[in-house]
Amino acid sequence: MPKLVMKFGGTSVADLERIRNVANKVKREVDRGYQVAVVVSAMAGETNKMVAWARELSPLHDAREYDTVVSSGEQVTSGLLAIALQHIGVQARSWLGWQIPIRTSGLHGSAAITEIDAKVLNERLAQGQVAVIAGFQGIGPDNRITTLGRGGSDTSAVAVAAALKAERCDIYTDVDGVYTTDPRITPKAQKLDKIAYEEMLEMASLGAKVLQTRSVELAMIHRVRVQVLSSFEDLPGTLVCDEDEIVEQQLVSGIAYSRDEAKITLVKVPDKPGVAAAIFGPLADGGINVDMIVQNVSEDGKFTDMTFTVGRAEFERAIHIIERNIGAIGYQKLLTDKNVAKVSVIGVGMRTHAGVAQTMFKTLAEKGINIQVISTSEIKISVLIAAELTDTAVRALHTAYGLDK
Amino acid sequence: MPKLVMKFGGTSVADLERIRNVANKVKREVDRGYQVAVVVSAMAGETNKMVAWARELSPLHDAREYDTVVSSGEQVTSGLLAIALQHIGVQARSWLGWQIPIRTSGLHGSAAITEIDAKVLNERLAQGQVAVIAGFQGIGPDNRITTLGRGGSDTSAVAVAAALKAERCDIYTDVDGVYTTDPRITPKAQKLDKIAYEEMLEMASLGAKVLQTRSVELAMIHRVRVQVLSSFEDLPGTLVCDEDEIVEQQLVSGIAYSRDEAKITLVKVPDKPGVAAAIFGPLADGGINVDMIVQNVSEDGKFTDMTFTVGRAEFERAIHIIERNIGAIGYQKLLTDKNVAKVSVIGVGMRTHAGVAQTMFKTLAEKGINIQVISTSEIKISVLIAAELTDTAVRALHTAYGLDK
Numbered sequence: 090m091p092k093l094v095m096k097f098g099g100t101s102v103a104d105l106e107r108i109r110n111v112a113n114k115v116k117r118e119v120d121r122g123y124q125v126a127v128v129v130s131a132m133a134g135e136t137n138k139m140v141a142w143a144r145e146l147s148p149l150h151d152a153r154e155y156d157t158v159v160s161s162g163e164q165v166t167s168g169l170l171a172i173a174l175q176h177i178g179v180q181a182r183s184w185l186g187w188q189i190p191i192r193t194s195g196l197h198g199s200a201a202i203t204e205i206d207a208k209v210l211n212e213r214l215a216q217g218q219v220a221v222i223a224g225f226q227g228i229g230p231d232n233r234i235t236t237l238g239r240g241g242s243d244t245s246a247v248a249v250a251a252a253l254k255a256e257r258c259d260i261y262t263d264v265d266g267v268y269t270t271d272p273r274i275t276p277k278a279q280k281l282d283k284i285a286y287e288e289m290l291e292m293a294s295l296g297a298k299v300l301q302t303r304s305v306e307l308a309m310i311h312r313v314r315v316q317v318l319s320s321f322e323d324l325p326g327t328l329v330c331d332e333d334e335i336v337e338q339q340l341v342s343g344i345a346y347s348r349d350e351a352k353i354t355l356v357k358v359p360d361k362p363g364v365a366a367a368i369f370g371p372l373a374d375g376g377i378n379v380d381m382i383v384q385n386v387s388e389d390g391k392f393t394d395m396t397f398t399v400g401r402a403e404f405e406r407a408i409h410i411i412e413r414n415i416g417a418i419g420y421q422k423l424l425t426d427k428n429v430a431k432v433s434v435i436g437v438g439m440r441t442h443a444g445v446a447q448t449m450f451k452t453l454a455e456k457g458i459n460i461q462v463i464s465t466s467e468i469k470i471s472v473l474i475a476a477e478l479t480d481t482a483v484r485a486l487h488t489a490y491g492l493d494k
Numbered sequence: 495m496p497k498l499v500m501k502f503g504g505t506s507v508a509d510l511e512r513i514r515n516v517a518n519k520v521k522r523e524v525d526r527g528y529q530v531a532v533v534v535s536a537m538a539g540e541t542n543k544m545v546a547w548a549r550e551l552s553p554l555h556d557a558r559e560y561d562t563v564v565s566s567g568e569q570v571t572s573g574l575l576a577i578a579l580q581h582i583g584v585q586a587r588s589w590l591g592w593q594i595p596i597r598t599s600g601l602h603g604s605a606a607i608t609e610i611d612a613k614v615l616n617e618r619l620a621q622g623q624v625a626v627i628a629g630f631q632g633i634g635p636d637n638r639i640t641t642l643g644r645g646g647s648d649t650s651a652v653a654v655a656a657a658l659k660a661e662r663c664d665i666y667t668d669v670d671g672v673y674t675t676d677p678r679i680t681p682k683a684q685k686l687d688k689i690a691y692e693e694m695l696e697m698a699s700l701g702a703k704v705l706q707t708r709s710v711e712l713a714m715i716h717r718v719r720v721q722v723l724s725s726f727e728d729l730p731g732t733l734v735c736d737e738d739e740i741v742e743q744q745l746v747s748g749i750a751y752s753r754d755e756a757k758i759t760l761v762k763v764p765d766k767p768g769v770a771a772a773i774f775g776p777l778a779d780g781g782i783n784v785d786m787i788v789q790n791v792s793e794d795g796k797f798t799d800m801t802f803t804v805g806r807a808e809f810e811r812a813i814h815i816i817e818r819n820i821g822a823i824g825y826q827k828l829l830t831d832k833n834v835a836k837v838s839v840i841g842v843g844m845r846t847h848a849g850v851a852q853t854m855f856k857t858l859a860e861k862g863i864n865i866q867v868i869s870t871s872e873i874k875i876s877v878l879i880a881a882e883l884t885d886t887a888v889r890a891l892h893t894a895y896g897l898d899k
Binding site for chain 1: 510513514544547548550551552555556558559560561562563565566567569570572573574576577578580581587588590592593637638639
């Protein structure tokens with residue numbers, strides 16, 4: 090019998106009525122002939138409440154104890170859903186991370202799954218018992234509960250699907266799929282039937298926060314087919330899959346944007362070997378993630394301007410690190426701009442098609458939008474623009490690439 | 495270094511401020527030179543909330559899943575207290591039932607502790623680390639979380655104290671000790687400095703609900719010295735200990751009462767062998783606990799009256815069972831009375847002293863209180879009286895046995 094993993098987030102199990110609703114959805118898949126494993130998050134709000142408690146007791150709390158506390162939320166929902174399933178005649182049993190076990194690294198608070206022993210789960214599934222698995226948690230090398238970081242239940246679900254060799258991993262959430270762009274910006278945004286792993290990865294990391302990035306990486310590595318769909322509507326969602334499975338591949342699949350950017354420019358940096366290392370070494374040591382980097386051509390061969398972006402939350406720290414290293418770097422002036430946004434065009438089709446970038450630049454020029462920084466990858470072109478022009482840019486690009494419905 | 499077990503109930507860890515207060519109490523004992531293990535309950539109200547959820551989802555829920563859900567409350571407080579202790583500079587680590595492990599029987603919902611492996615705990619204590627243990631829970635033979643029944647954290651604490659060979663087990667609660675009788679009935683009730691295990695057992699099972707009965711039995715078997723004291727005041731409590739440790743043993747230690755009784759009389763039962771079995775066999779099969787039993791002397795050798803008491807919660811079921819078995823029993827009339835109370839005089843001293851019962855009967859007679867049923871054990875005399883005379887009886891007996899302060 091084919092196996093199916095179903096994952097339900099915090100809003101989908103927020104109260105007993107919704108837990109009953111989830112039980113009915115699970116029963117339907119069982120009745121269709123699937124062997125089902127369900128992965129659940131904590132009831133909405135529970136994890137936040139416990140995180141706040143830990144912080145209030147000690148701002149620098151022990152991550153091991155934090156994990157013990159916050160993992161309890163998923164424990165509660167797994168037991169309650171098992172009870173709700175049994176009540177409607179579906180055999181079910183809850184499973185905590187340590188019971189399966191789901192082994193993880195020892196990095197408490199954001200551990201990585203290293204191994205899932207699917208033996209017992211497979212036996213129970215074969216007996217017709219639904220496995221209700223507490224998401225977000227595992228067990229570390231020290232025999233202590235670990236958690237996978239916020240949104241980690243998505244990763245739990247994909248990892249379980251990989252271990253069980255499931256036909257599909259359905260992620261039920263409060264949106265009904267992945268869109269060509271943010272529907273709040275343009276009502277012409279369309280729900281995608283399918284999206285390639287690589288595209289989803291770019292979408293996820295660029296602020297289309299439907300799935301945790303790590304879960305998409307894991308799905309891509311293990312070729313787990315992931316469907317994103319709504320808990321509250323009865324409609325097919327978006328399938329995240331191998332690009333080979335997408336027959337009518339569009340050149341561009343979506344337009345993503347991020348307003349969490351800040352731009353830093355070092356003016357008149359000496360144009361000599363080692364200067365990039367002098368700038369980005371201390372930033373990396375400080376744990377600051379540098380995104381786009383542009384080095385202007387040096388006019389006189391002596392000085393150059395270096396521009397880069399960092400996340401807005403890390404902006405102040407980045408400035409502090411740069412200023413502390415002025416001696417080693419030797420810049421003349423530091424310019425900053427927090428009023429910027431990154432807009433990206435994403436599509437695996439651009440690997441084999443020229444002209445995608447040109448369309449982007451031309452469209453933005455026609456709208457009078459100035460491009461401040463450009464960066465590209467195999468399947469993505471990103472530009473940095475003034476923040477207030479984000480909506481205009483996204484709408485124009487959505488139309489230009491033929492994504493309007 | 496001597497070892498100490500400290501147990502804190504739900505009201506003692508009801509919020510973060512109280513958890514901080516508990517941490518300070520633990521630190522004080524550490525500073526005094528004790529190796530400390532702490533056993534905690536769930537925050538007040540949490541367990542009830544989860545029990546209600548399980549019931550609402552399914553009145554006949556799976557006890558395994560119930561245990562998974564409700565055990566989460568102690569998990570949260572153990573982690574939070576460990577964080578609070580570390581915050582004030584006390585090394586601490588939380589321990590869940592399955593981590594120690596605390597092995598139990600497989601009777602989910604009211605499991606019995608079968609074994610505690612104290613090896614790792616002892617190592618950690620020797621390193622100066624406080625062990626914060628989730629009470630109420632263990633792990634069953636099926637590798638699933640079990641719970642010990644309501645109030646089970648007392649039992650956890652005593653079992654841990656026995657396993658660690660602790661000098662004492664301090665049970666912090668919302669009362670400040672064990673009293674000679676209920677202070678709500680007479681302000682002359684005195685706090686006892688010490689009470690023998692056997693006496694405490696009678697007190698606990700008779701409605702002086704300070705400690706779970708099972709925890710007292712366990713303490714008696716393993717000779718664990720248990721102190722009951724207040725979380726909110728800084729005073730010594732009552733030590734539950736071996737009677738040899740009580741130098742000035744009183745004849746009577748306390749007056750207990752219970753209003754949860756109901757009396758059933760079968761009039762004109764045939765006075766022949768096997769009639770008691772015909773009555774009490776079906777009741778036992780129905781899980782009904784019969785307490786006091788009196789069989790009147792048969793006047794004519796043919797018929798007798800049989801009177802007994804059951805818990806008021808089981809009264810209706812008991813009547814139903816008796817009526818169903820009228821053929822086998824053959825009584826002529828069934829009289830019932832729910833308006834009764836049991837008053838008991840308790841003291842290990844009565845083993846070696848005559849006249850204790852006589853004082854009771856005389857005192858009640860002087861107050862015009864009619865005794866309906868009498869039952870006695872080695873260290874206890876109980877009488878059944880009209881419920882409305884309970885307070886009068888308790889006060890008079892308290893004075894008669896010299897317990898007034």
